[in-house]
Every structure is written in C-alpha cells, then in structure tokens.
Amino acid sequence: MAPQIHWLLVLFAAVFTNNILLSYFLGMCSFLAVSRTLSTAFGLGLAVTFVTTFTSILNYGIYYGLLDPATSLIGIDLRFLQFIVFIVVIAGFVQLVEMVIDKYSPALYQALGIFLPLITVNCAILGVSVFMVIRRYTFMQAAGYGLGSGLGWFLAIVLIAGIRQRLRFANTPWPLKGVGITMIMTGLMAMAFMGLAGVASLG
C-alpha cells in the first residue's frame, strides 16, 4: 500500500470504487436481513457508519500502541492477538455506545437501539480494522477508510432497500423471490459502481 495516498482519496475510494460491500462482500448478512424497508436500512446504515469510524480509530491506536513490536510501548510481538483484541474492542464499544445513547438520547435510542447489538457480528466492522492493518494505513488514512467504508455500506444498503421496496410489486419468479433477486440486484449495482473504477484505487 502506497503511504502517500491522501486520506480524502482513501475515503472516496472506500465509498465508491472499493466499496466494502460491493467489492469486498463484507456485511452481507445484515445487508440481506435488514434491507426490506428503507427506514430500517437507513437506521442501521447510520449506526454502522458511526461504529466503523470510531472502532477503526480505536483499533489503530491499540494495534500500533500495544501489539506491533516496532511501535508499541511494551516492545513485545503480540500481533497474533489482533483478531481477539479487535473483536473485543468492537463488542465493548458497541455496548458502551448503546448505554450512552440509552442514557442521554432516548429518541436516538429508539431509532438505533435495536440495530446496535447486530453490529457486533457485522463483519464489515471487523473487516475495516483488519484491512487497515494489512494495508499499513497511516492514522489519517485509517480514519478516512473507517468513515468511507461506513458511508459506502450505508449507501449500498439504502439503495438496495429502495429497490426492494419497489420490487415487492414486481412479478418475480417464485424461486427468486427474496434473497435470490436481491443478490442479482446487488450484482448489477456492483457493476454500476465498477464504472467508477478508474477514478481511484486501493490495491
């Protein structure tokens, strides 16, 4: 990964050309399960964007501060622990956010509350942290990548929810109803996003 890519470009690429869902297939489970109506898709998309942004920043600090021997404060190679640490940070962060929102903003909790526990098992979140390490992002690139991936996922689920709402009145062959046709629509959407491929690229 070239370190000189500007973080805004990383953000742009993560939304459009290297979309976490449409080109890396992460977060498919909740994408398929929660895209039946536009309003719930919108809520989950917002929650995912929020959580990816902050967990990528947190995990960046923990990975380079504690686990990677080259930069860590304790100088021991603990990189083999990264998956366990990442998933615990994500689960802990989600729990914390849920408690804070519940206490200070009941209205927002009503809107996002039910989606938050779902997010822990959304592989897009863990995927962002893992990719950030594999591609050796700098701090700003990692933050841009976290935000961009969240926005990209948000965009994909809102678009497919809009399409699915309309498809409900279409005459779909019965074996294709539900997941089958959603998969094919997503494929067409991924093709459309590939049209932007020349603009920016993230290896």
Add this chain to the structure above:
Amino acid sequence: MAARGLVRKGALTDNPIVYQILGVCSALAVTNRFENALLMGVSLTFVVAGSSALVSALRHIIPKRTRMILEMLIIATFVIIVDLALKAYAWEAAKVMGAYVALIITNCIVMGRAEAFAIANPVRASFLDAVGNGLGYTWVLLAIALVREVLGTGKILFTTLAHAEVPVVPAALIRAIDGQFPLLLILPPGAFLVLGVLIWIVKALQGPGREV
C-alpha cells in the same frame, strides 16, 4: 438423532448458505479461485467443528450471561490457529485470503452453530452437526468457484496445493471465442450473480412451499 442424519441436515436440507443465508461474505469473496474456495471450506469446517465441540464440552461451566463473549473467544482462538497454520504452510493463499480467514470469527455459521446447537447438546452430536454445516458451506463454495473460475478463465489454477493448471474448456472452443472469457465472472459482480442464480436453481429444484 443418528450421526448421518445430523451431518446430512447441515450439509443438504438445512444448508447454511442456500437456506439460512449465513456466512455469505466469504462465500462470495474467495470463490473467484477454486483452490481458495477449497482452503476456505476446510478452514471453516475446522473452526466450526473445533469450536462447537469445545463450547459443547464446556456447556455446563459457561455462565449464561457471558456465554456470547466466551463463545466468541473460543472461536477466535481456533481462527488464530488456522491463520497461523495457513501462514506457515500456504503463504501465497494466506496473503490472498488473509482478511477473510480473520473474518471467520464473525461468520454467522460458526456463531450460529455454537449458539443454536452446541450450547445445549452433547459433544459428539455438536461435533457432527458442525461438520455437516461445514461440509454444506464447502460444497456451495466449490460449486460457485467452479462456475466462476471455469467460465471466467477457462481453466482451474492450482498454486498452493499443487502447481498445475487444469484446462477445462476445449482448445477449439477457446479459439472460437478468441480467448475472450467473460472476465466479469471473476470480478465482484459475478459473485453476486452466480450465487443469486444458484439459490434460484436450488429452490426451484426443491419445489415451492419452502420459505427462506
């Protein structure tokens, strides 16, 4: 339930990908190469079988309130074993699949079997149930990968398990299409299209009346 019944249920009649739509992320991501799909299938089967057996063995000790996080830690431990083994013995494949191996942790099949079966059943049954689901995941992956790689490139390429290129499409046909295979199939959109069509075929064969 008999051992065969348990394996059969996971592998065919309650297939995790086709019927429960679980574990789709990696099913799409690694299937542009047959060999990677095979390695991924074996890795996932190992993780799901190991973690289900361990969760089941510890089921009387695990407190109910913290069971999710403990299951997650057990799963993560098995994933780390697979990750290190791949890095040691199959470096090329590990580089390509690295992130997706890590993501077995959040693969719903693994957590699903631990939570839905292993936590309440004896070790042997949990192990067989997990193996069945692992096999069910593996064959769907192999089917998708076969379609994508063969139609997309005309051959099956082995680099890790062996060094070989298996030409599947006859040379005459390659000449007829001027070597222009539909590259789209090995690109991301192809994955969605092939899985969509596979679900379509399986459900049509199964007959109506089964809701997913």
